[in-house]
Amino acid sequence: MSNRESTALTDRFGRVINYLRLSVTDRCDFRCIYCMAEEMTFVPRQQLLTLEEMAFLGRAFVELGVSRIRLTGGEPLVRRNLMSLVRDLGNLDGLDELLLTTNGSRLDEVADELVAAGVNRINISLDSVQPRRFAEITRTGELHRVLKGIAAAQRAGIERVKINSVIMRGHNDDEIMPLLEFALERGLDISFIEEMPLGETGRDERKGELVSSEEVRQRIGEYYPLTSSNDSSPGPSRYYRIAGSDSRIGFISPNSHNFCESCNRVRVTCEGRLLLCLGNEHSVDLREVIRTSPGDMGVLKAAITRAMDIKPERHHFYETDQPQVVRFMNATGG
Numbered sequence: 001m002s003n004r005e006s007t008a009l010t011d012r013f014g015r016v017i018n019y020l021r022l023s024v025t026d027r028c029d030f031r032c033i034y035c036m037a038e039e040m041t042f043v044p045r046q047q048l049l050t051l052e053e054m055a056f057l058g059r060a061f062v063e064l065g066v067s068r069i070r071l072t073g074g075e076p077l078v079r080r081n082l083m084s085l086v087r088d089l090g091n092l093d094g095l096d097e098l099l100l101t102t103n104g105s106r107l108d109e110v111a112d113e114l115v116a117a118g119v120n121r122i123n124i125s126l127d128s129v130q131p132r133r134f135a136e137i138t139r140t141g142e143l144h145r146v147l148k149g150i151a152a153a154q155r156a157g158i159e160r161v162k163i164n165s166v167i168m169r170g171h172n173d174d175e176i177m178p179l180l181e182f183a184l185e186r187g188l189d190i191s192f193i194e195e196m197p198l199g200e201t202g203r204d205e206r207k208g209e210l211v212s213s214e215e216v217r218q219r220i221g222e223y224y225p226l227t228s229s230n231d232s233s234p235g236p237s238r239y240y241r242i243a244g245s246d247s248r249i250g251f252i253s254p255n256s257h258n259f260c261e262s263c264n265r266v267r268v269t270c271e272g273r274l275l276l277c278l279g280n281e282h283s284v285d286l287r288e289v290i291r292t293s294p295g296d297m298g299v300l301k302a303a304i305t306r307a308m309d310i311k312p313e314r315h316h317f318y319e320t321d322q323p324q325v326v327r328f329m330n331a332t333g334g
Contacts, residue, residue, distance in 0.1 A: 028075040031139035055088035070099040090118025107149030111156035162189035191250035213251035276311035
């Protein structure tokens with residue numbers, strides 16, 4: 001083992017890991033075209049980590065210096081009894097932020113409960129404000145339910161509600177301004193995201209459909225001057241501001257601007273696989289560690305610490321014509 005401090009996770013490139021993205025399920029009530037194939041096979045339920053095991057994992061990471069945990073999916077709100085995990089994590093000493101990424105379809109039912117349990121920020125996926133197109137992109141989603149969820153999150157008092165929009169040429173690249181206006185009118189943050197080529201989604205032209213962050217910024221700049229901001233978030237968004245608005249306009253650019261040099265994140269899948277990089281398959285089976293040594297926090301923390309030595313320097317999206325990673329986005333939550 002390397003000579004790093006036992007209370008901090010640092011990889012061999014000197015990056016300090018203080019942010020965990022924990023996927024609670026690979027299931028989702030949507031089938032977004034950039035996230036899944038139309039027909040999916042999901043992890044058998046008996047292979048999933050229990051919510052108690054996830055809480056144990058969360059505690060281990062926090063004791064190792066992680067200060068932010070984001071719950072992801074699939075769609076996290078389809079996981080039965082999820083609120084018990086949210087409450088357990090929200091009570092952890094040393095956790096500064098508990099965050100959630102959701103498609104928003106069930107958010108109106110639990111927004112108040114999430115706030116009471118300690119959720120600070122919520123990201124909501126929204127790729128179109130046109131009901132028919134929204135249904136085409138999500139395959140199964142209903143826009144009115146997501147809009148209801150967004151409003152509920154704001155009423156519940158979430159500190160910041162952010163919209164995540166994946167822009168794809170020929171699908172929704174004509175909605176950059178409508179999506180931005182939607183956010184500005186409601187005082188929401190928004191991040192425009194370059195699509196990440198994960199899994200075989202059935203779309204063969206993904207590379208040609210890529211819209212770069214620079215192109216999105218240029219289109220917005222035709223209507224609003226964008227000012228670079230020092231605002232930061234746990235993730236990789238680079239933020240800009242528009243005069244007179246409190247909304248933050250972010251850009252996540254995994255393809256056109258490799259942000260790996262500042263990566264502070266690791267992910268745990270719903271079956272307990274610790275992924276050291278979204279764009280690579282380097283991983284460690286933490287479910288095996290937990291179930292071989294149940295309740296042994298020392299063994300689990302040692303396994304997590306050792307895993308930092310295999311975190312790769314960077315990903316290699318779009319450097320070949322085939323996806324570098326065969327798992328779908330729903331397996332890790334982005």
